Amino acid sequence: MPALELNTRSLISPLGVVRFFEVFFACTAFSLVSVYHSYNGSNGVWCMFTWCFCFVVTLLIILVEFIGLAQSLPLSWQDFTSAFSMLAALMTFTTSVVYPSVFIANSCSGRDCAYKGSATAMSCLCFIAYAIEVGLTRAKSGEVSSFLATVPGLLKVFEAYVACLIFSLVDFTKSYRSYAGLQWCVAVYCICFIITMFIIILTVGRCLASLPFPLEKALVAYNFLAVLMYITATFVWPIYSFRDFSRTYACNAGLCREWNNRLGVTFLTIFNLIAYIVDLVYSSKMVFVTTPA
Structure with missing residues (x-):
């Protein structure tokens, strides 16, 4: 088994900070929605899956880079993280459009509406965070x-x-x-x-x-x-x-x-x-x- 060395710099680098924001926004989004179980139907399930999927995978990426396991994996880590950040940006963008159009535009009132609106805002911020990561990891000329x-x-x-x-x-x-x-x-x-x-x-x-x-x-x-x-x-x-x-x-x-x-x-x-x-x-x-x- 390869020797592992903690990489604390991965947590305080600009990319590491952005990933912490991604985890926070995704976690907040699905937590707010789950309070009132406001994710019924196929559209709601898709939105909840997006936030949970992005939260879990990003958390795993942070953990793998922190414990120094990235170089030992039998895959191109930079390709994987670049592809995931792009995919996550696309998924959260779609969710940020679909969720309010389905769950806020038609039926929304009171505290329930406030939770749904807050979840939508967190989803939008999550998309922005992933878009920033795409910009940070994209190969320069x-x-x-x-x-x-x-x-x-x-x-x-x-x-x-x-x-x-x-x-x-x-x-x-x-x-x-x-x-x-x-x-x-x-x-x-x-x-x-x-x-x-x-x-x-x-x-x-x-x-x-x-x-x-x-x-x-x-x-x-x-x-x-x-x-x-x-x-x-x-x-x-x-x-x-x-x-x-x-x-x-x-x-x-x-x-x-x-x-x-x-x-x-x-x-x-x-x-x-x-x-x-x-x-x-x-x-x-x-x-x-x-x-x-």
Whole structure:
């Protein structure tokens, strides 16, 4: 067993201080919500899971770095922490939007409302803290760093997260079963998500060096293919998804939520298309501009 040495500097560094704030805000958020059990339904469970998940993982990161165990783990610690901070920022941002829109906008009064409002404020502060950590750990220009700390690496986390949001909405609507065009869109979301997650897992697991091809050029080729696929999905999904399914008809038939989910998939597809385009630009710059001939 490797000898452990306490790293007290990790607690008082700017990054360590930010992580303490993350733990405090996340803990306060789920504590306030649990007082009145104000997390019923799938949206409430998601919000509670986000705060608890971020609290537990961040606390583990602080503990691992404090006891000096990070270098002994069989994974790229910097890649893991960079990916998690980006994921946590995205999750807390989503929660900071979803929770008040569901639990405050419709039914809120008295002390219950005050607790919900305070939980929302803590969630927003938690997002800001994680966003600051992303900024602190992001690789600077000309700096040699892990892949997931670079802009393309952070974008990979963003692309995978947005794909998960798309899956949650598509699964609810089940509208993709009606047309082959929508089935193609779901295939695009699945293929890009699987490859992106594969890249993230290989990076965290320190397996990139064992690949039989240059990673940088492979990423450029993959991002180019993903952009083309998402371009088709950006046009095909709304064309088939809203065919004979207007908002007026949907709401009159009691299907407003399904229409909103289809609209949500449309915008999330556009967001991921933009992310893949930016990813392609950065990856191409890293290969064809930064790398000497």
